[in-house]
Amino acid sequence: MxxxxxxxxxxxxxxxxxxxxxxxxxxxxxxxxxSASIEESVLVQIKEGDTCVVEASDGVPRTINNCPYQQGDNITISYKQGLPSLEAHQAAQ
Missing domain, CATH: 1.20.5 (Single alpha-helices involved in coiled-coils or other helix-helix interfaces)
Incomplete structure (x- = not known):
């Protein structure tokens, strides 16, 4: 065959x-x-125009387009370890 x-x-x-x-x-x-998502509280480190940059404990910088936050704001992000994209973000409670 x-x-x-x-x-x-x-x-x-x-x-x-x-x-x-x-x-x-x-x-x-x-x-x-x-892998499971990680949820972490971080500071908005950079805001240029409508784009913010945050960095989680894994050391990977991640961007938020159309960012409603200001530099220095404390926000909660959801992400996967080592991947550069964010799954979700919101103002910290």
């Missing part, structure tokens, strides 16, 4: 391989995508 991949399956395999390669080049791993 001769097994051949259809063009459709080859395309799916190439897409999956491409995603894995991109994550490897970025220094991340696929497990980071499925």
């Amino acid at each position: 001769d097994f051949e991949f259809s063009p459709k399956w080859l395309a799916v395999l190439f897409v999956i391989a491409g995603i894995v390669v991109v994550f490897m080049l970025m220094g991340g791993s696929l497990t980071q995508l499925f």
Whole structure:
């Protein structure tokens, strides 16, 4: 029995391989995508125009576009360890 991949399956395999390669080049791993979110209270370190920059305890700076906060404000952020994006942010209670 001769097994051949259809063009459709080859395309799916190439897409999956491409995603894995991109994550490897970025220094991340696929497990980071499925890890639990971290919630942390941080200060807004920089505000330039409508963009704020905060830095969590993992040392990764993260930006907030259309930022309603001021430099020095204490806010609560949700993020995944090592990834540069924020999942959520709100004024600290």
